[in-house]
Amino acid sequence: MNWLSKLIGRGEPEYDAGAGTMVFGGAEPRIAGSSSDLPSFRNPAGRITRRFARAGAQDARALIRDAFTPSQPVNERAMFAGRRNLLENLIVAIEDQRLHFVLYGDRGIGKTSILHVLSDLAADADYLVCYISCGDRMSFTDFARRIAQRIPLLYHGDYAPGSVEIEKGMHLADILPQGDIDVSTFGETLGKLSDRRILMLLDEFDRVETDEFRRSIAELIKTLSDRAAPAQVVIAGVAPDLAELIAQIPSIRRNVLGVLVPNMSDEEVGEMLAIAERRTGLTFGEEARELIELASLGLPYLVGLVAQHAALLATDRGEMAIGKGDVREAIRKSRTELSGRIAARTLHAIARASQGDQLIELGKLAHAALRAGGVLAEEMVPLAVREAAGGKPVGAELLEPIEGDPLGRWHFVDDGASIYIWLSALCAE
Ligand SMILES: Nc1ncnc2c1ncn2[C@@H]1O[C@H](COP(=O)(O)OP(=O)(O)OP(=O)(O)O)[C@@H](O)[C@H]1O
Ligand SMILES: [Mg+2]
Known part of the structure; x- marks a missing residue:
């Protein structure tokens, strides 16, 4: 043996x-019922109480x-086990160090679950959280518009409370230019935000196939850091190390923390x-x-x-x-x-x-x-x-x-x- x-x-x-x-080999337990029965769903799809x-x-x-x-992934706090130290470190990185970070680890290690809980905790602390799951064809313009749709114009320094735009309930997306959006335009717009911190969570980053998008996100991180904008980026994905995830851009290394999600302990x-x-x-x-x-x-x-x-x-x-x-x-x-x-x-x-x-x-x-x-x-x-x-x-x-x-x-x-x-x-x- x-x-x-x-x-x-x-x-x-x-x-x-x-x-x-x-x-x-070995018999699988059989489902009761006569062989002529058609299969049926066994569980109601409604909420279980x-x-x-x-x-x-x-x-x-x-x-x-x-x-x-x-x-x-875990969607409810009550279902989330362990990871206390990791979450504490991430919170310190966001709150105190104002860092952007890359959460990386193998398939199924719990990256998305951590992002879900983190986004919940950040929302409790009044962060405006934007979670995006990346697709293979994600472009920077798609990304910027999706984020901007979530941010009320109320937090843009150029718009006073009570202005027509704010009364109309407009969002950042409404003031972005038509067509393609470049990194500097978006970074500049985020730089004008005040009174609310924004947390942008970019999950499944490894699925993105274009280097151009990766490079744009790296540039955005650099722009946000240089402008001390109240917006932070969290990237999650499968990658043996940061170099593979953020395509070789040394200029952002100082602003980005790499966090490996470890295997869980027995506890x-x-x-x-x-x-x-x-x-x-x-x-x-x-x-x-x-x-x-x-x-x-x-x-x-x-x-x-x-x-x-x-x-x-x-x-x-x-x-x-x-x-x-x-x-x-x-x-x-x-x-x-x-x-x-x-x-x-x-x-x-x-x-x-x-x-x-x-x-x-x-x-x-x-x-x-x-x-x-x-x-x-x-x-x-x-x-x-x-x-x-x-x-x-x-x-x-x-x-x-x-x-x-x-x-x-x-x-x-x-x-x-x-x-x-x-x-x-x-x-x-
Ligand atoms: N802290 C946790 N507590 C309880 N269950 C967890 C925890 N983390 C992960 N899981 C469970 O493990 C499985 C994988 O988690 P998750 O989808 O978050 O991993 P992932 O790293 O995002 O995977 P992928 O690389 O495929 O995107 C899910 O079933 C999830 O419910
Ligand atoms: Mg995932």
Whole structure:
């Protein structure tokens, strides 16, 4: 038994070439009902108010889905676990240091959830918060107009209270020029704001494909800093470091703080589970909790995914207590669920690694990447892979050097591959 299979272990995965997915042996719990029944939604889509203890089986499932939302960021303060130090540091950076900052970290580490809570806290302190989720084709003009639509002209120094424009309820967007908006025009306009600080949150920044937009945001940060404008920019995205996110603009480094979102500690994972326990009335046994801590590697996405499956399995058995067995099975189910979201090419490569007895080695690499914000130091990548990227050795098509990374680090090509490999390694014997 190796270090992974001691954790959990049963059965090799089989590759189902037809379906393009990996399938584990062992029966999946069946949904009650005759085979001729058409499928139906099992949960009402309305708001859930009753607690699990008083709810029927249907509502119990809905409650669990409401308590763990692996596919959605946290939208409610009550659902947000941990991250106290990080939030405190961010608040100091905004309030005292008046810095702009880049919040970066691997997929599913909780960047958007942090931005949501931060925006809530900032709104409580009377900041005018503008949250924008970037798209791949985002232009600076789109960005500027969207922000300006949220800022009442009341806060523009050139417009006195009681003026016609303010009485009409006009916004900054109404005084921006037609057509394209350049950085200096927008920066100048923001520089004229008074009596209210503006916090601009730019999420999913890594999705932006044009360098021009990145460069414009960097220039805007520089302009706002130089003018001491009451407006700050917070950027969030997946990036191994700032250099990749803000395209090589040294002039703004002094004004921008880079903040890596770390993996959660065991206490923080425990807090996530405790919130879910309070919401549902279910309980995680000690061993179940430990296994979730271990298997999730402190990734909140993985905590939510595994814990949700485990909770559903327990309720299917009519139990309120979630045991280690439920978590084990939940890891398998999570893995199967993830296989549907990974490119067939990647699944083939992982299946090859499993057949070639190298899944555990690959699992170790995935483990290292998941613990380190999605990146691997060059020396961690096996020499055969480094020398033959794109060639035959197992893993060669799964890993690639990070483009332009000054440290020469590597990462998994496919976004979801590291989590899927890690779960596969956990399940393998
Ligand atoms: N502090 C937290 N407390 C509770 N749940 C959290 C927390 N942070 C993240 N989560 C959960 O983890 C999952 C991923 O979070 P989120 O979407 O915020 O991550 P992300 O870093 O923005 O991901 P992506 O890179 O895909 O945009 C979500 O299901 C969210 O509910
Ligand atoms: Mg996000």
